[in-house]
Amino acid sequence: MTSEISESAAPVLEARHISKAFAGVQALSDVSLTLQAGEVHALMGENGAGKSTLVKVLAGVHRADAGRIVRNGQPVTIGSPHEALQEGIAMIHQELMPIPDLTVAENVLLGQEPAHRLFGWIDRRRLHERAERLLARLDARIGLQRKMRELSVAQMQTVEIARALGRDARIVIMDEPTAAISDREVDSLCEVIRRLKARGVAIVYITHKMDEVYRVADRISVLRDGIHVGTYPAARLDRQRLISLMVGREWAAHAPPVLPSAARGDVALAVHGLGRDGVFQDIDFQVRRGEVLGLAGLMGAGRTEVVSALFGLQPADRGEIRVHGTRVGIRCPDQAIRLGIGMVTEDRTGWGLVPSMSVRHNVTLAALKKYCRGPLIRHRVEAGVAEERLRALAIKTSGARQAVNQLSGGNQQKVVIARTLLAEPSIVILDEPTRGIDVGAKTEIYGLIARLAQQGKAILLVSSEMPELLSLSDRVLVMREGRITAELDPRQTSQEEVLKYAMPV
Amino acid sequence: MPCRSEADASGGRPLRDLLMPSIQRGSILIALLAICLILSLMTPNFLTVANLINVARQISLNGILAVGVTFVLLTGGVDLSLGSLVALTGVVAATFAHPGDYPVVVPIAMGILAGTACGFVNGTVVTWGKVAPFIATLGMMTIARGLALLVSGGRPVSNMSPELTRLGGELAGLPIPVLILLVVTLAAGFFLANTRMGRHVYAVGGNERAARSAGISVPRVKLFVYTLCGALAGLAGVVLAARITTGQPNAGLGYELDAIAAVVIGGTSLSGGVGGVGGTLLGALLIGVINNGLDLLNVSSYYQQIVKGMIIVGAVWLDQKTKA
Structure with a gap:
């Protein structure tokens, strides 16, 4: 399906020297990209490389x-x-956004329904004719009268693409279109893509699946840490080389040093056969006191879901959890905390902080009971403890009474960590503890993780930053599509090897 | 190096934070004082001890209800059943208050208990049943009204013992309902600022998911606020019955909305997490003073309603403006 695209033809769309930062973190720096009519241009890169x-x-x-x-x-x-859209650029989102209670025909022509000339009501006959024509161009057979909610994900995608065609889109962007569809449906998507190409539509295609890239892409652009590594004809770039371009030969400049392992103790946490329907299955592992166990994988591999189950945020359906040898059931975070499990959640604004509260109150929230006499809070003790914690973690505030949402991302993250540690957990779960924070704060958190391990805490670390994961962990488990696919020794392995086990085949 | 002010180092909570740990407290107080000043210039009858006590008496019921609603709104919920609860609990109290039947604590306790039970049901439906607070308490609003009519047979319950009706009277020159309001507000303010449950109320309203991942039992907190709100409605029902010396099954129409208005004017956010009972008391006072002033100026009650509506919207609008 690949074809030679002449580089000299005038591109339909060019991005020139694009830079973009979010809250001080550089997501894209000086990225350029050209798109030719009728080509499928794949964007490849690790999580957080800047594709989306x-x-x-x-x-x-x-x-x-x-x-x-x-x-x-x-x-x-x-x-x-x-x-x-007015420029002819349409995006098919990762999470599709159709209107579930409207029919297929209505969704295809959403926003441009043919209206009666005189009275403005919708002309159903013309609506159906036009929807039918658009779907026929994709050779899709979907009942026009069916409700959107009855369709499969792949069918919804087709409807979205038909809608883009109806808007006269010349550039269609597909962000992981095959993440949630079956192999057979991938075939029909490829057919749709072929038809779009034949009409001269340019397609930007994001995926993590290797086979698919080589099946559909004409050219491949690789992004790494927000930088454009290069653009290559798919036919002249083999898999091995593509993976090494994605991870990069060198470690990132701020990569932490490999830490000395703390002395191992007894098994603190053991998990056997843990599963939750449709999310993760057959999860087995143990973590010892003083050990850092890393969980690697791509986004959506189920890592966050596994650790959330251990903390009781979304309990598992089956399987066995043992804490210090005792079998336990964990249905809510309250129980987990009492068992000595602490978790720093991935999404610090969604699950971590109470934005309307002060820094002090956020720090003490999980351990408040320790600073109470009966039901009454001992404010002086609480304030003293909070101050001490702010100093210990070098959290920069204008005072403990400052609203927590005025802090920088790194300091907010340290507040969440301080709160988790204040409850004195023996097992610490860290889910993406350095996401979206600056280099200085990252380094401090690396040091903190090492200290915690030395204090004999068992640590479960989820991170999408591979250098970080490999240098902090004593062992690394790789997850793919809800299962553990490998256990690796970070001193013996490489980023390429981890990625090999993490990528869907 | 984090810089610390003296107040932080001491760790103690200044007294003014007891009632409302928030910035907007100042602007409501200024608005209230400004309106008082204008009214005292426009009419000589406003700034008299008798009239001010009268205002306090008029807001006492709404104030008690509004303190309860403050708790519910702080968690991000809402309670629409209060007006009906006032009627039901008043009827229940009056039923147990015929002269010579029981000691005076029995009707008081039964009224408060009835309110507490209804509040508990509200909380259970919201937490365990996962029904939206708006719907759950809307249902209770109708149910409680029906119960009030059922218990009273649709007629006012009169012939109440003087021991109970004394609750509507005065003590040392101050109306007892006003004293009750003051005690309730102070206790609630102390509770919110100094207990673990109080802190948890703010946490649940500020970010429910974060509260949960900090190990707080969110259902327990919600159950608590609805139950407390019901209990205070029970107290208000008893006080109302004592004041009008009957249990009226049709009393309390629209009280829940007046209470919500006072809370919102007082700076408590409808989405939860921000506010306090000090602001609520000021909000209730503001509504009371304006109503009283318009009365004194002989403005028709039709206009009063229009003005009250504009104040509610205006207060929240100002609040949004100052926050942005």
Whole structure:
């Protein structure tokens, strides 16, 4: 399905020197990309490499801090998804956003329903004719009268693509379109893509699946840490080389040093046959006191779900959890905390902080009972403990009474960590503890993890930053599609090897 | 190096934080004082001891209800059943208050107990049944009204013992309902600022998921606030019955909305997590003073309603503006 695209043809869309930062973290720096009519252009890279950010800039969801977008040789500004559509750029989102109670035909023509000339009501006959024509172009057979909610994910995608066609889209962006569909449906998606190409539509395609890339892509652009590594014809880039481009030969500049292992103790946490329907299965592992166990995997591999089950946020359906040798059932975080499990959640604004409360109150929230006499809070003791914690973790505030949402990302993260540790857990779960924070705060958190291990705490570390995971962990488990696919020794393995076990085949 | 102010180092909570740990307290107080000043210039009858006591008496019921609603709103919920609960609990109290039947504590306890039970049901439906608070308490609003009519046979329950009706009277020159309001507000303010449950109320309203992952039992906190709100409605029902010397099954229409208005004007966020009972007391006072002033100025009660509505919207609008 690959074909030679001549580099000299005028591109339909160009991104020139795009940069974008979120809250001080550089998501894209100086990224350029060209798209030719009728090509499938795959974007590859690890989690957080900047693929989604780049396409969201093209689709008008985000605005670039620097750089320009050029359409058919003309510079354009794209301030919203609506403006992107007017430029012929349509995005098929990772999470599809159809209106479930409208029919297929209504969804295909959503926002451009043919209206009666005189009275403005919807002309159903024309609506169906046009929807039918658009779906026929994709050779899709979906009942026009069916409700959207009855369709499979793949069928919904087809409807979304038909909608993009109805808008006269010349550039279609697909962000992990096959993440949630079966192999047979992948086949029909490939057929749809072939038909789009034949009509001269350019397609930007994000996926983690290797086989798929080589099946559909004409060219491949690799992003790493927000930087454009290069663009290559798919036919001239083999898998091995693609993976090594994605992970990069060198470790990132701020990669932490390999830490000395703390002395191992008894098994603190043992999990056997843990599973939750449709999310993860057959999870087996143990963590000893003083050990850091790393969990590697791509986004959506089920790592966060496993650790959330251990902390009782979303309990598992089956399997056995033992804490210090005793079999336990964990149905809610309250129980987990009493068993000595602490968790720093992945999403610190969603699950971590109470934004309307002060730094002090956030720090003491999980351990407040220790600073009470009966039901009454001993404010002086509480304040003293909070101050001490702020100093110990070098949390920069204008005082413990400052609202926590005024802190920087790194300091907010340290507040969540301080709160978790204040309850004195013997097992500490850290889910992406360094996501979206600056280098200085990262280094401090690395040091903290090492100290915790030395104090004899058992640590379960989830991280998508591979250098970080490999240097902090004593052992690394790799997860893929809800299962553990490998256990690796971080001193013997490489990022390439980890990625090999993490990528869907 | 984190810099610390003296107040932080001491660790103690200044007294003013007891009632409302929030910034907006100042602006409501200023608005209240400004309106008082204007009214005292416009009419000589406003700034008299008798009139001010009268205002306090008029807001006492709404104030007691509003303190309960503050707890519910702080968790991000809402309670629409209060007006009906006032009627039901008043009827229950009056039923047990015929002269010579029981000691005076029995009707008081039965009234409060009835409110507590209804509040507990509200809380159970919201937490265990996962029904939206708006719907759960809307249902209770109708159910409690029906119960009030059922218990009273649809007629006012009169012939109440003077021991109970004395609750509507005065003590040392101050109306007893006003004293009750003061005690309730102080106790609630102390509770919110100084107990673990109080802190948890703010945490649940501020970010329910974060509260849960900090090991707080969110259902327990919610059950508590609805139950407390019901108990205070019971207290208000008893006080109302004592004041009007009958248990009226049709009493309390629209009280829940007046209470919510006072809380919102007082700076408590409808989405939860921010606010306090000090602001609520000021909010109730603001509504009371304006109503009283318009009365004194002989403005028709039709206009009073219009003005009250505009104040509710205006207060929240101002609050949004100052936050942004």
